[in-house]
Amino acid sequence: MPVTWLFLIVLAIALAGYFAGRARVASASGGDRPHSLPNYYGWNVALKALVPALLVLAVWLVAQPFVVSTTVSAQLGEGAVPEGSTIGLVMSDVRRVADGLDAAVEQGLMSASEASGLDAATSNVRDRLAEAGAAIGGSVSPEVLAAAQTWRAMTATGTLMMTAVVLALAIGGAAWGWLQTSAEFRARNSVEGAIRIILLGAACIAILTTLGIVLSLIGNTIQFFRIYPASEFFGSLTWSPSFGGGSQLGIWPLLWGTLYISFIALLVAVPIGLFAAVYLSEYAGPKMRAWAKPLLEVLAGIPTIVYGLFALLTVGPLLLSVFGRDGLGWMQAGTAVMTAGLVMGIMLIPFVSSLSDDIINAVPQSLRDGSYGLGATKSETIKQVILPAALPGIVGAVLLAASRAIGETMIVVLGAGAAARLSLNPFDAMTTVTAKIVSQLTGDADFASPEALVAFALGMTLFVMTLGLNVFALYIVRKYREQYD
Known part of the structure; x- marks a missing residue:
């Protein structure tokens, strides 16, 4: 059946x-x-x-x-x-x-x-x-x-x-x-007890799922390091997999591309998102906020594959026309770190602005009134009272956005290229850890070879990085969060 x-x-x-x-x-x-x-x-x-x-x-x-x-x-x-x-x-x-x-x-x-x-x-x-x-x-x-x-x-x-x-x-x-x-x-007692158990089971699903992900990654990562030296994985500066043997699987070119693209994305998302949050919470009227905030958050609902196509078909050719051979001559193709970073930053804008807006609105109105009563202007109140009070939460929002950028895949695959290299030029094509995880597991992968098992070592490294950022963000928020009456 x-x-x-x-x-x-x-x-x-x-x-x-x-x-x-x-x-x-x-x-x-x-x-x-x-x-x-x-x-x-x-x-x-x-x-x-x-x-x-x-x-x-x-x-x-x-x-x-x-x-x-x-x-x-x-x-x-x-x-x-x-x-x-x-x-x-x-x-x-x-x-x-x-x-x-x-x-x-x-x-x-x-x-x-x-x-x-x-x-x-x-x-x-x-x-x-x-x-x-x-x-x-x-x-x-x-x-x-x-x-x-x-x-x-x-x-x-x-x-x-x-x-x-x-x-x-x-x-x-x-x-x-x-x-x-x-x-x-006593049917009510029986039903409420059953519902309590169901809710407990639903809460445990997230924990058990995380545990299962970690255990699956750990097992295959250990298997990878049994057949490929950890010193070469963490010490080599070359990424050159070859399913015929003789692979060089150094992680540093992939980590560099991941961090470089994420850094450019944050340079785009953090200022724009923070300024948008300040405007919506402090300057915009009720009517403006009623339609501007939902329109801004529409960006968060767009699938990442659409952002990737936008990077490939619009942003890449636009940057190439300015920085390419016909322009400044810095860019060789439309796929580059700058292309993926700009589009990823656009994707992260609602993430930063929404969290920052909620944090700024949580600052008590009494602080604003006290600042105005001392003769401060609105801009001085924002710079010297509101933003310092909301700073721990804003830092936590930025760190959460960074972990979101590190784990992005489709924008990188379509916008950044597939070259694993160490370069400071933001107009060069590079790749990231997530993109290589996809490429190493595409097709009929032989899970006894280091070229396929390396995807789990890369995933474990990425998991540790994002987990560390999330834990650090929660630590910052809890340690420096101001408690207001």
């Missing part, structure tokens, strides 16, 4: 349980006042049907591919791996062949629907499987074809078992909640 159908069936069972619980408490009370409102009895039945079933469904969908992959890999063994290949590439072939067999069976069943009789349908499916095996078997070994059949059979069995278990939990939970329903049952 497809997962979508199973999910809808569980929802239908929970909905039916909700109305059944409400109806049962109305009939079971016998005129006595029940402990809780009827809605709580309905929610008690619905939650007992919905939560366990969906939890098992989610865990099963995550665990089943790992179990099937591990079993099929053990079945293949080392003898099925050709020379020069890896078990990961062989498993990719197994999954591709299994998908082909699934398509063949589906086509066979569709064709058999026009035939009459079970024998005709079975014969048609077998013919389709034979055709699929002949079509795929020319480039795939018999071991891989057998493993694909095992993969398909295990997946079908697991899906059937999942359907049975999930439906049993949904029906059993609904029946349990329905049997609990009585005038004396």
